């Protein structure tokens with residue numbers, strides 16, 4: 701039996717990213733869904749130079765913005781990113797609200813984050829108000845022709 705790791709109180713303020721256990725690392729994700737959008741990275745040397753589309757990964761539920769099969773996702777989407785601390789220096793194309801990026805850049809996590817509110821509904825509503833969730837404003841990549849992707853570039857993801 702796998703023992704559940706404990707999430708330590710206020711861990712995001714007390715420990716560095718490489719000191720977090722798996723449960724704490726996973727808890728940092730707010731489920732905004734932005735990293736599940738199809739994007740164009742313009743220049744590999746400048747990871748902030750990104751253009752997002754509103755087209756989402758086949759496994760994303762576009763109404764909730766959540767992955768529909770997170771634990772088995774790499775069986776279906778082998779290139780789904782398994783984010784690690786080591787990758788973060790090259791992940792500055794993540795949205796400014798992303799807790800991983802914020803902590804890496806020595807910024808606090810957003811006030812609406814579930815870790816702070818402990819209220820799922822409040823967090824979801826605040827995320828919608830802040831415009832940081834893809835919920836309800838993306839479409840699935842399933843059946844989307846590649847040639848249409850450039851017409852679906854969006855500007856509402858804040859990066860950099």
Ligand code: SF4
Nearest residue numbers: 729730732733735798
């Ligand atoms: S952008 Fe960051 S917070 Fe949002 S879903 Fe991806 S990893 Fe989670």
Ligand code: SF4
Nearest residue numbers: 736757760767773780
């Ligand atoms: S497999 Fe899930 S977590 Fe990975 S990009 Fe797709 S929807 Fe997002």
